[in-house]
Amino acid sequence: MAARINIKRSFLFVSKVLGKHIPVNPYTPLLSGAALGLLLYRELNAGAADAELLEPLMAQAVHGLLHPEAAQEAYQALAAAQLVLPEPVLFIGFAETATALGHSMYNIFAGNAAYIHTTREDIPELESVISFEEEHSHAVDHLCYALKPELLSGKEPVILVDDEITTGNTAINTIRDIHSKFPREEYVVASILDWRSGSNLDTYSQLEQELGIRIRSLCLLQGSIEVKGTPDLGSGGYTEPAAPAAEAPLITTYVQDGLERLKVCSKDSTGERNLAPYLKYSGRFGLVCQDNGELDRGVSSVAAQLSALREGAKALVMGVGEFMYLPMRIAAEMGAGVSYQSSTRSPIHPDRREDYGVHSAEPHPSAGDPGIMNYIYNIDPGQYDDIFVLIEREVPAGRIQPLTAILQRLARHKVHLIVLTPNLMEGGPAHEQA
Structure with missing residues (x-):
């Protein structure tokens, strides 16, 4: 807990x-x-x-x-x-x-x-x-x-x-x-x-x-639980892990997945719109079993491309927020030594006690909405050789930088920012101020 x-x-x-x-x-x-x-x-x-x-x-x-x-x-x-x-x-x-x-x-x-x-x-x-x-x-x-x-x-x-x-x-x-x-x-x-x-x-x-x-x-x-009192959110036994000697380089790669897009925009809490299209069959807009074959092909294609980018024995593949399933499936097809997790908007107090569930916390503004704080938990510097973070659609470079900066401190070799795109001609910024 x-x-x-x-x-x-x-x-x-x-x-x-x-x-x-x-x-x-x-x-x-x-x-x-x-x-x-x-x-x-x-x-x-x-x-x-x-x-x-x-x-x-x-x-x-x-x-x-x-x-x-x-x-x-x-x-x-x-x-x-x-x-x-x-x-x-x-x-x-x-x-x-x-x-x-x-x-x-x-x-x-x-x-x-x-x-x-x-x-x-x-x-x-x-x-x-x-x-x-x-x-x-x-x-x-x-x-x-x-x-x-x-x-x-x-x-x-x-x-x-x-x-x-x-x-x-x-x-x-x-x-x-x-x-x-x-x-x-x-x-x-x-x-x-x-x-x-x-x-x-x-x-x-x-x-x-x-x-x-x-x-x-x-x-x-x-089962059943009973919770009494309020948690002590003081410093407790928490200590920051040692920082790496140098930051890992960041490599941004547009990866073609061949999957259909839905050309609708989103609006964040500041009123800014992101015109980059959504994945049509991510699950957010509805799926039936006949759609699964297309998703499977896209997953295998991306996994093969990312596997070729691996340099170390241990890699982490990260989803972002709600975008969990496709990165999870891609990670599963990238070979041995690959772990998976996602960033989250759930705020949790870290503590390095052995019997405690969250040992480290890295807060950062959401890439999709700077008014929302997101977190990366339980990753220490040097734990992984390569870190791949997958985003469903493009966001302004300044908005993704707080997340990638954290990962650059955590990865031993390289951080790969993977932007999924239906074809390589469609990469590029697509944003406007409302």
Whole structure:
């Protein structure tokens, strides 16, 4: 655990399988989502599920989560099973932490699945089809931009995916908003951790009775917690790690991924617009299983290009904020010695005690919005030979510099700023002041 710098909720479970606050084998967070998908497959198939197929896969998934060296084989076995759900379902991953978790849960299915993740991005040209608040968060508003509104307008079950359920209020707020616009009979709340206890255990059943719906819960780990008092955010045992002798050079590379773009802009808290297009099939705007092949090809192409840039035995691939899943998938295909994690906007107090979850913290203004502070956790200078940071679309050079400057102090050899682009003719700044 770690102390969250947030008066609404003072604690954070620092996950070893999520790929957010701790660098991990990239197959570990992919397997976390896939394992949740396997639980869903068993739940929706009820007695019709093939036990001879499911039991070995489940055992292999659990072994892979407990032993990171076995995560790749377990994940690939799940992906190769080509599971098809008995009925269409829609997965919704919660920003920012569960965008990749929801995507990897959805991605193991070969049919009858669609996916979209919520976002905190302000995209003026698009209208959010649902919106709700995450009451305990430092960033409460969630938006959801479905390119095809019919993605949410059917009667299929909605699978809400979050990394951790503590009270269940976020899921309840989401279900209320969806049901007021696109009513249906069934919802599933899936998470890595479910810590609901006491009166919180009754909130789903109360909502079921109120709305005439069914809510199922799935998780990899369930328990209860009790938090008393407030955290001591003094200096404690925290000491800054030793600085490197010299900064690593920064190499900016535009990498062609061949993926389709959506030509809409974003607006940040200062009113500045970024005209650089978004990845159409990142998950932010909606996906169906027929889109997965294009994403797979793009991932493999980028991974091959980045593998050729590696110089050392140990590399770190970083996503930024909500942009987690594609960098995670790319890292998984870059060979041995590659770890993955993402920057985050969650403020956490660092301390170097052995039993504490966050040993180092590097704050910096968000490249997408200078009014938002982001953080890199648990990376010490010289821990990695090469660091690759992937951004979904171009941002002004001055805005990315605080992030790259930190990474230059952390990398042993080189920092690679990777700007993804559909083709190499489309690289270049595209910004204007509103």
